[in-house]
Amino acid sequence: MSVMCNRCVLPAAPPDIILNADGMCNICENYDREERAAPKGERGLLETDFLKILDKYRGKHEYDCLCMLSGGKDSTAALYYVKERYKLKPLVFTFNHGFVPDEHIESARKTVDKLGVDFIYFQTTFMKDMFRKIVATKSKVVICPVCSLWYMLKTYEIAAMFDVPIIISGWTKGQTSGGTRSVLSKCACDQNPEEFKSMSAATKEFMDNHVRTDPKYADFPRTMDDVLSTAKKKYNSKAIVLSPHWFVPGGPEEYVPIIKEKLGWDYPVRSYPKKSTNCDLNFLATKLAIQNYGYSVYHIEMSNMVRMGIVSREEALDLLAGEINQEILDGIHEKLGTVADQP
Ligand SMILES: [Zn+2]
Structure with a gap:
């Protein structure tokens, strides 16, 4: 186990993540530098910023927004906010x-x-061969970023189909490049930050060598930039992607009690990280990512939240310490027809 940054929950993983003499990582250093450089009043997003955007589009289309809903706390709360707090007319996509x-x-x-x-x-078998390739080739590509290329493009397609101007996700403050105002000007599904570098390189490599050579996936996007340009060219989509969680103060401790009371929502039985709602593949993806990189996309998200002061480092470590269930891993391998590596 390599040494962990003493501020966030990322381990030393050169060349992307390097700890300084004080034991703090370069990602934390960069975050502090950007915070100091940001003009006063531009340090974070305000709910009024969000309202301004919503009011620009409100009532001009059959649906005001397309809400991505996984059934988890973050996307459920995002949908609840959109409908009840902002009085928009959403179309929901799962x-x-x-x-x-x-x-x-x-x-x-x-x-x-x-x-x-x-x-x-929308239920599909389209991605099954892709997932099988990832596991069977023992590629270092991380499943979740690849999957996000697919579902983001699909979401843009649906948005275009129904002429919806705004895509609403349930992404947390930790699932942006540091929760900065840059999400307003570029796609928040940005996979280019420093801590994603090796994972993104592996994604590109995998796409070139194993995906695009397969006629079924010949048009599969290699990067989020590909997704955006395809959405524009193929679907003529101008939809913007936003999450209310970037703008509304507080985090799950504010909105989980609300959706429990108003919607009867509750935590799923099994989850990793604790108290999250993710697909079963997430268990395998996380295990492999930790094996290959020393950290997973959740370590990145939690680290962002720690830097922003939304969760404490101890809380993040506790959530990430959740157990990865062997039974679920076996079930995935069975579905994919792949074999687990010997531990
Ligand atoms: Zn750090």
């Missing part, structure tokens, strides 16, 4: 690539019924 547990889908359906909103549920 996808299932075959590895989303039934309890998440049921949770999404329950929320949609309670709120009385329109709903698209």
